[in-house]
Amino acid sequence: MLKVKAGDLDKMGLLFERYHKPLFGFLYHTTGQVAQSEDLVQTVFYRMLKYRHTFSGEGEFRTWMFHLARNVVNDAAKKNNRVVYEADITPRSERTISTPAADVQLETKQESEVLHQALAKLSPDHREVLILSRFQELSYQEIAEILKTSEGNIKVKVHRAMKELKGIFLKETH
Known part of the structure; x- marks a missing residue:
């Protein structure tokens, strides 16, 4: 750069x-x-x-x-007056021939879809810190610089976001 x-x-x-x-x-x-x-x-x-x-x-x-x-x-x-998280997830049709590998793939795909749905239900702030920390694998220090806050604040936000995501995910899967 x-x-x-x-x-x-x-x-x-x-x-x-x-x-x-x-x-x-x-x-x-x-x-x-x-x-x-x-x-x-x-x-x-x-x-x-x-x-x-x-x-x-x-x-x-x-x-x-x-x-x-x-x-x-x-x-x-x-x-646009707002950003609404709307996942472009198209459900996979049921397979007619089921194999153990296909079952595992389908289950993994379904869990991924539920995870994205749970992610969509998070507050924008929580979703943002999880995306930066878990999906983009940025350090807490890097995220703190991006969000112009302290590293300790980021650690707390990530912890709370993970706790909220886990609660939503478990509710969706049961």
Whole structure:
């Protein structure tokens, strides 16, 4: 990113190749919408170019990128008056021939769908810290920098979010 900041805009393609999948994952888990997430990825990379002068190089690039992504989601929410998590999960049809491997795959898929439904029921703040910590595997320190709060506060938020998610998940599966 420092090379992009210095004017070597060709390096933006390398950044896109390296980071568009994790960025899409964050945005998809935040919005639950494939098409909207793809659009938001493009917006984030546009803003990276537009605001490249704000990247100081002192912190990690990923932290700066996810901070921009978070702002893009918040701006989209303001523009649409809200961000509603709506998962693009299409239920798989029942299979006519059942094998042990197929049963395990179906059960795993169903649990994944229930997990996404439970994630959708979390508050936006709880969903955001879980996506950053569990799906994007960012450290608590990195998340604290993105959210502009303390690491201790993030630990508490993640703990509470996991507890809430577990309660919703268990209620959905029983």
